[in-house]
Amino acid sequence: MTSSDVADRRLVPVASSEVLGLLTTVSVGRIAFSYRDLPAVQLVSHVVDGGDVVIRSHGQPPVISPVRTGNVVLAYEADVFDTRTFAGWRVTVTGSAGLIRDPDEIAHFQSVMASWPVGNGIGQFIRLHSGFMSGYRFLGPGGERPAG
Numbered sequence: 001m002t003s004s005d006v007a008d009r010r011l012v013p014v015a016s017s018e019v020l021g022l023l024t025t026v027s028v029g030r031i032a033f034s035y036r037d038l039p040a041v042q043l044v045s046h047v048v049d050g051g052d053v054v055i056r057s058h059g060q061p062p063v064i065s066p067v068r069t070g071n072v073v074l075a076y077e078a079d080v081f082d083t084r085t086f087a088g089w090r091v092t093v094t095g096s097a098g099l100i101r102d103p104d105e106i107a108h109f110q111s112v113m114a115s116w117p118v119g120n121g122i123g124q125f126i127r128l129h130s131g132f133m134s135g136y137r138f139l140g141p142g143g144e145r146p147a148g
Helices: 003-007 016-023 103-112
Strands: 010-013 028-035 038-049 052-057 072-082 087-099 124-129 132-139
Touching (some): 016 087, 072 124, 103 124
Antiparallel strands (some): 010 132, 028 072, 052 124, 072 087
């Protein structure tokens, strides 16, 4: 890679109206949460459901305490990045989130989301209401755009 290639790379903000659309092009991302008063990040799967992001965690450690009755604030990030061209995108959704407890909803999301290969049950299903959405596209040399 030459210095002109590096100089030709650009970071372009993603409009909040594009964030959920980009999330529909991938099925895995990272959830940031607090566990035992420390920051934690977990790889999870997701689907977009209307204006919300429904997340399926593997459950260990729990993203939200199973005995919690109210919502918590969480941040969810997903991305696509080509290390060869440095083209890609990254989006983040931050908002109020709560456990999905309705058995019919859980059954529905179990049927449409991949499960994690762990022996600890179904994990957690979490509905994240999209409050603040942001992101960036990383344009590679020559303005190369990533898929999505």
